[in-house]
Amino acid sequence: MPVETFEYRTETERVAMLRALAFVAQMHDFALSAPAGQVLHACEAQALDAGRDVLRATLQDAVQSRIDHAEAKKGRPASARAGAGGG
Numbered sequence: 001m002p003v004e005t006f007e008y009r010t011e012t013e014r015v016a017m018l019r020a021l022a023f024v025a026q027m028h029d030f031a032l033s034a035p036a037g038q039v040l041h042a043c044e045a046q047a048l049d050a051g052r053d054v055l056r057a058t059l060q061d062a063v064q065s066r067i068d069h070a071e072a073k074k075g076r077p078a079s080a081r082a083g084a085g086g087g
Contacts, residue, residue, distance in 0.1 A: 012064075016058050019054055019057060019058070023050055023051065023054050026046075027043060027046065027047060031043050
């Protein structure tokens with residue numbers, strides 16, 4: 001089995017990549033196990049359900065990252081800006 005290396009910046013990105021890889025593998029498995037003549041219909045339904053979950057989790061993680069970044073930035077001392085105005 002081939003091996004690939006991926007780079008990520010955060011644990012959240014790593015989890016999102018694993019989630020996406022799992023989604024693709026599940027879709028291929030689902031296609032192989034779907035009854036003949038129903039593959040497209042079954043896979044579309046599965047893609048909508050599972051894909052929606054992947055997108056929801058990715059959106060939640062992205063928004064949470066933004067919130068965490070804003071909170072960390074807000075918590076930092078603003079000494080550079082305070083000193084720049086002169087006093």
